[in-house]
Amino acid sequence: MTIDSIVDFSEAGTAPEHYRPAPEKIFKGDPEQTVYNHYNSPCGQLNAGVWEGNVGHWSVNFTEHEYCEIVQGVSVLRDEEVNSKTLRAGDRFVIPAGFKGTWEVLEHCRKIYVAFEQK
Numbered sequence: 001m002t003i004d005s006i007v008d009f010s011e012a013g014t015a016p017e018h019y020r021p022a023p024e025k026i027f028k029g030d031p032e033q034t035v036y037n038h039y040n041s042p043c044g045q046l047n048a049g050v051w052e053g054n055v056g057h058w059s060v061n062f063t064e065h066e067y068c069e070i071v072q073g074v075s076v077l078r079d080e081e082v083n084s085k086t087l088r089a090g091d092r093f094v095i096p097a098g099f100k101g102t103w104e105v106l107e108h109c110r111k112i113y114v115a116f117e118q119k
Helices: none
Strands: 017-019 026-029 033-040 046-053 056-061 064-079 084-088 092-095 100-117
Touching: 026 100
Parallel strands: none
Antiparallel strands: 017 033, 026 056, 033 046, 046 100, 056 100, 064 084, 064 092, 064 100
């Protein structure tokens, strides 16, 4: 490996991937999302990049362990028992694999993520 193998998010020319949750998972809004997946490990289990989400509320089911850092906006993460955590710019946290609940974007949200898919 050389220094050229380092992935600098500020210099990455990653094409954006636009998507929405499946209609049956959306509770309100039009939560269009964009991901810039800057890094995929050779084994396929580790990914890292930038995610953006528009205002909306949808169900989530994490199959991966994900480290997140909110860099813009406000979201609310709720578990299946309706306990909630408000997430704002500057917040850093890990969502463990197996987490089920909802994600609600209150103000356009941008996060840096590192996700590990356990096989």
